[in-house]
Amino acid sequence: MPTIMEKGLYAYLTDRKEAGLKENVITKKLKKGDILYDTTQQDTGIFEIVSGAVKLGGISNKGKEYIYELLTPGEFFGNLAFLGPDFCEFCKVLTATELRYYKTPYFKHLITHDPQLADWAFSKIVFRWNKTESMLANIRSYEPRERIQVLYSSLQRKIMTANGREVFLNKLITYQDIADLTATTRQLAADTIH
Numbered sequence: 001m002p003t004i005m006e007k008g009l010y011a012y013l014t015d016r017k018e019a020g021l022k023e024n025v026i027t028k029k030l031k032k033g034d035i036l037y038d039t040t041q042q043d044t045g046i047f048e049i050v051s052g053a054v055k056l057g058g059i060s061n062k063g064k065e066y067i068y069e070l071l072t073p074g075e076f077f078g079n080l081a082f083l084g085p086d087f088c089e090f091c092k093v094l095t096a097t098e099l100r101y102y103k104t105p106y107f108k109h110l111i112t113h114d115p116q117l118a119d120w121a122f123s124k125i126v127f128r129w130n131k132t133e134s135m136l137a138n139i140r141s142y143e144p145r146e147r148i149q150v151l152y153s154s155l156q157r158k159i160m161t162a163n164g165r166e167v168f169l170n171k172l173i174t175y176q177d178i179a180d181l182t183a184t185t186r187q188l189a190a191d192t193i194h
Contacts, residue, residue, distance in 0.1 A: 003116075003120075004116060004117065004120040005120060005123065008074070009048065009117075010025065010048070010100055012117075012120075013025075013110070018110070020106055024102065024103045024106035024107075025100055025101065025102050025103075025106070026100070026101045027050070027098065027099070027100055027101075028098070028100075028101055029096070029097070029098050029099075029162050030052075030093045030096070030097050030098075030099065030162075031093065031096055032093060032094065032095050032096060033092070033093060034092070034093040035090060035092055035093075036054065036091040036093060036099070037078075037090065037091050038090045039058060039059055039088040039089060039090050040088070041088075042085065042088070043104065044078040044091075045078055045079060045101050045102060045103055045104050045107075046076060046077075046078045046079050046101070046102040046103075046104060046107045047076065047077055047078045047091075047099045047100065047101055047102070048074075048075075048076050048099060048100040048102065049071055049072060049073050049074065049075050049076075049077075049097065049098075049099055050073060050097075050099060050100060050162075051073055051096075051097065051098045051159070051160045051161055051162045052072075052073070052093065052094070052095050052096055052097025052098060052099075052159070052160075052162050053070060053072050053073075053093075053094040053095055053097065053159055053169060053172060054070075054071050054077075054091050054092060054093050054094060054097060055067045055069065055070050055071075055091070055092050055094055055173070055177065056068060056069040056070075056077060056089050056090070056091055057069075057089060057090055057092075057180070058088060058089050058090065059088075059090075065090075066180045067177050067180045067181065068132075068180065068181070069131070069132070070094075070155070070169065070173065070181070072159050072169065073159060073160065075124075075127075075128070076124050076128075077091070077128075078091075079104055079107075094172040094173065095159075095161045095162075095167055095172055096161040096162040096163040096165075097161070097162050098162040135181065138150055138151070138182070139182065139183045144182070144183075144184045144188055145188070145192045147182040147183070147184060148182050148184060148188065148189050148192040148193065149192060151178060151181055151182050152170055152178065152192075152193055155168075155169045155170035155173070156168060156169075156170050157169055157170075174186075175187075175189040175190045175193070176189075178193070
């Protein structure tokens with residue numbers, strides 16, 4: 001029998017005929033440039049990327065936007081209420097994107113009542129931690145131009161959009177996004193990539 005990791009959460013829940021699935025999981029389609037949520041929203045629910053990509057970020061003390069994460073199909077994010085009132089972020093859509101929205105109480109119930117689902121959720125959390133730790137390690141390990149090249153190469157992969165188009169992830173982001181993710185400047189990112 002395929003695992004949750006092999007088939008995905010929604011297929012796992014569908015196969016199990018999980019009670020409340022239709023009422024608690026909603027599919028959303030968004031266009032490039034849409035804002036899923038902004039820094040004023042705390043309770044966002046849990047989102048799963050089915051196709052497309054999003055970027056997560058915040059607003060600096062000086063009022064300037066920055067990003068710290070790019071998410072692609074199969075990744076989960078959201079539920080900022082768990083992080084307390086001092087944390088806030090925004091989520092912007094990079095290309096036509098399809099998401100599944102899981103209501104927070106339903107998601108909590110699932111992972112606290114199904115050990116397989118709890119294991120799956122922990123693996124998703126560890127995956128996100130690893131992405132962040134790897135990004136920080138790159139910032140500490142490489143010189144600025146090398147950081148940009150390493151990031152740009154890692155993003156040179158295709159993803160499927162909600163419109164059924166294949167696009168390269170590195171073509172969806174700006175020089176400023178690259179600078180944010182590498183702790184460099186927009187100008188250095190532009191000079192390095194061209």
